[in-house]
Amino acid sequence: MILEIAQVDIKPGQEAEFEAGVAKAAQYFKRAKGCKSMSLQRSVEHPSRYRLFLTWETVENHTKDFYGSADWQEWRKLVAHTFDGSPSAEHLHETFKGF
Amino acid sequence: MILEIAQVDIKPGQEAEFEAGVAKAAQYFKRAKGCKSMSLQRSVEHPSRYRLFLTWETVENHTKDFYGSADWQEWRKLVAHTFDGSPSAEHLHETFKGF
Secondary structure (H helix, E strand, O other): OEEEEEEEEEOOOOHHHHHHHHHHHHHHHHOOOOEEEEEEEEEOOOOOEEEEEEEEOOHHHHHHHHOOOHHHHHHHHHHHHHEOOOOEEEEEEEEEEOO | OEEEEEEEEEOOOOHHHHHHHHHHHHHHHHOOOOEEEEEEEEEOOOOOEEEEEEEEOOHHHHHHHHOOOHHHHHHHHHHHHHEOOOOEEEEEEEEEEOO
């Protein structure tokens, strides 16, 4: 299982618009091949910064199957106008579970 | 509930040493006040980059109760020599759970 963290800064004042767009977009991620969970995390120290957490069965489910798809375009239509700069995405895999 | 993400780059070749140190340190986090879970995530794109995920009841459980404590010092003794630069930590709270 792969965890994608997509980090994005939102234009100040557009946070509620962004959060509403993420909620509307959940349907696109839910039906995306290999997408297993989705949550949105907001930074305490930088309240206009968010991290979208998505788990995928494989990296390619994100980078090949979802990225650039019609549903990806719908997702971007909902939120891209609220971005302050470009989002960055990174993929991680768990190497240790403490408790 | 607060998610702390501590991001750290490890000196190339020291990854196994770092991972072993994290496993040994789990005991310190497990008994830390308010610490509810711990896992280690490794970057796919940058394999010397890790993110330690810790959930805390409050930000202060990390920044006031744990940071600088005797157990924090033991934790740093186990892993600090493997750090390539300074770690950065940020706290997040979930604002939306899609699925």
